[in-house]
Amino acid sequence: MSDNLKPDDRKRTMQAVKSKGTRLEKRLFAMLAGMGISGWQKNVKNITGKPDIAFLNQKIAIFVDGCFWHGCPHCRRKLPETNHDYWERKIKRNVELAESYNEQLSRDGWTVIRVWEHEIKDIATLKPRLKELKSGKIKTRKP
Numbered sequence: 001m002s003d004n005l006k007p008d009d010r011k012r013t014m015q016a017v018k019s020k021g022t023r024l025e026k027r028l029f030a031m032l033a034g035m036g037i038s039g040w041q042k043n044v045k046n047i048t049g050k051p052d053i054a055f056l057n058q059k060i061a062i063f064v065d066g067c068f069w070h071g072c073p074h075c076r077r078k079l080p081e082t083n084h085d086y087w088e089r090k091i092k093r094n095v096e097l098a099e100s101y102n103e104q105l106s107r108d109g110w111t112v113i114r115v116w117e118h119e120i121k122d123i124a125t126l127k128p129r130l131k132e133l134k135s136g137k138i139k140t141r142k143p
Contacts, residue, residue: 039058070116071095075118
């Protein structure tokens, strides 16, 4: 099946996909504020990977990963049939970039937390992880 949009229209559509200020990020920002967790900055450009949230003093970087865009192993969202090879490469590259950012930040002494889209939708699962931030007792785990 071929793409139903012309190349210029597809380009405009893809450029409209936000990389910051997303609904998921805003929800996480609101959760942090609602829990009284302070001392964070959003979308820090001068840190490897440009984390969505960074606690500079504690060297904690939080990334909000969309389940489709970052190949969530839990959700395993189906790739589009149209241009399947492109999407497979795109998602694989996103996963590889996230892994390289995690490694580089860890080498630089940062704790990396990856929050999946489905976790933001399930507040009961996410809140205990966020409480670790407030208590200062971050558990190191593989993102």
